Amino acid sequence: MSVREKPSPLSLGASPCDAGEVALLTIDLAALARNWKLLAERSAPAECAAVVKADAYGLGLEPVMRALLAAGCRTFFVATAAEGVQARAIARDAVLYMFNGAPPGSGPLLLSHELRPVLNSLDEIAEWAALAPGTPAALHIDTGMSRLGVAPPDAGVAAELARGLSLQLVMSHFVSSQQPENRCNDRQIAQFALARAHFPEVAASFANSSGIFLPHRPHLDLVRPGYALYGGNPTPGKPNPMRPVVKLEARILALREIKPGESVGYDATWTASRPSRLAALGLGYADGLPWGVSSGAGAEPLEALVSGFRCPIVGRVSMDAIVLDLTEAPSFIAQRGDFVEILGETTGVDALAERAGTIGYEILTRLGRRYARRYVGG
Incomplete structure (x- = not known):
């Protein structure tokens, strides 16, 4: 924590769930x-x-x-x-x-x-x-x-x-x-x-x-x-010799189930082919998550880590929200208010950038100011 910063519950080491924040950026x-x-x-x-x-x-x-x-x-x-x-x-x-x-x-x-x-x-x-x-x-x-x-x-x-x-x-x-x-x-x-x-x-x-x-x-x-x-990889195509420095987590704001044929998000770019369980998270392109990771926008869908299970983003990335498909994960893994990992050990800045059709430099420099920030290891 900077000596000039006003202490906050997050900077003092409290659980992010106690702070009422919907997204948390941790810098190691x-x-x-x-x-x-x-x-x-x-x-x-x-x-x-x-x-x-x-x-x-x-x-x-x-x-x-x-x-x-x-x-x-x-x-x-x-x-x-x-x-x-x-x-x-x-x-x-x-x-x-x-x-x-x-x-x-x-x-x-x-x-x-x-x-x-x-x-x-x-x-x-x-x-x-x-x-x-x-x-x-x-x-x-x-x-x-x-x-x-x-x-x-x-x-x-x-x-x-x-x-x-x-x-x-x-x-x-x-x-x-x-x-x-x-x-x-x-x-x-x-x-x-x-x-x-x-x-x-x-x-x-x-x-x-x-x-x-x-x-x-x-x-x-x-x-x-x-x-x-x-934490960016200076040797593309080879294992990254650097330690990851940033972790981005977002809170589950709502859980719901939808029927086959129902769609998710703007322009209905993703439609459920089976009964599906969804989780809405509180971050979007206003927070620096590229619109290009929307499902249907390019390559394989970006996945978030929910209690150790990889769950894909479905539908468009909105200004303040994204939706995950939890259908393949056990029903007990997620509760409203839980934090899930978007960026970190599982998906690094280079992997997120590749999925979004951009570069890791842009991912880092656009990380949103609305995130609660926690500095650890300093």
């Missing part, structure tokens, strides 16, 4: 810390930083940063100045980099909070060098993403423009590090090696979560994991 800070330590050990002797942008991928910036600080992390990456200001209030002595650089007019704010911009263009380097000479900053070399960053042929010009700065880091970003055999990885590594030759005394960073696991071991001086910290 001990698992988060173990994930960071695993990545740090794998990438040693490089420093292991942490990407905590987007409210720490939706899990809460303050509790996540405090857990990582306690584990030994000292360098963090955010996206925006607002995120940087929040992070600085939590970690007075940490090194804080901003991926989005120094937008026009942001200089005084960045300097007053000791935030280090990741400079993403020649114009931005020149502007920052004129505004804040001698201040720490990072430089982004674009080796293939075609988003932000200086093109490799311009690295020499960038080095000249940055002479008045205290350049602390030169970095790039992988396009396909989750695909170890993709030849784009080789091209990017070669391009970055040539570009960083213009910065012989500056620390270098390339590897994101999946990059840490590439056979090339492009760890350099600093690695920047994000998704893997929060």
Whole structure:
């Protein structure tokens, strides 16, 4: 629990059933810390930083940063100045980099909070060098993403423009590090090696979560994991080496039986072919559960874990509700008010994302604000 948060029955360890909540998100800070330590050990002797942008991928910036600080992390990456200001209030002595650089007019704010911009263009380097000479900053070399960053042929010009700065880091970003055999990885590594030759005394960073696991071991001086910290699989197609960090449970609001031929939900996309027992749960797409897991919307139905039994979602995902088919499970397993697991050990963020036709990053960052939240292991 954050020291700034008002204590609640959930944060003090009470049963979620006592709190009157209809959905509960549990964040395991001990698992988060173990994930960071695993990545740090794998990438040693490089420093292991942490990407905590987007409210720490939706899990809460303050509790996540405090857990990582306690584990030994000292360098963090955010996206925006607002995120940087929040992070600085939590970690007075940490090194804080901003991926989005120094937008026009942001200089005084960045300097007053000791935030280090990741400079993403020649114009931005020149502007920052004129505004804040001698201040720490990072430089982004674009080796293939075609988003932000200086093109490799311009690295020499960038080095000249940055002479008045205290350049602390030169970095790039992988396009396909989750695909170890993709030849784009080789091209990017070669391009970055040539570009960083213009910065012989500056620390270098390339590897994101999946990059840490590439056979090339492009760890350099600093690695920047994000998704893997929060339990996402950095090695798609292989067993996930990371511990699960989030668990999402929802309360059964009502139980009912329907006859063959009766339908469930909007547009009647699911119709009972036999007498069926159903459970309505109190969460929906307003809480970040993708509409794409609706039955009939794609692949196999998403299943929730009800007292150890897998029960599929049937019908459309509504704004505030979903329905489970309990027919195959024993009649005694569920009572009104029970919590069932939607996301956790049984169905991880990657599995839920695959079922919804999206990516685990989107699942994490859209986890709803209406959930009661419980932090454990911190």
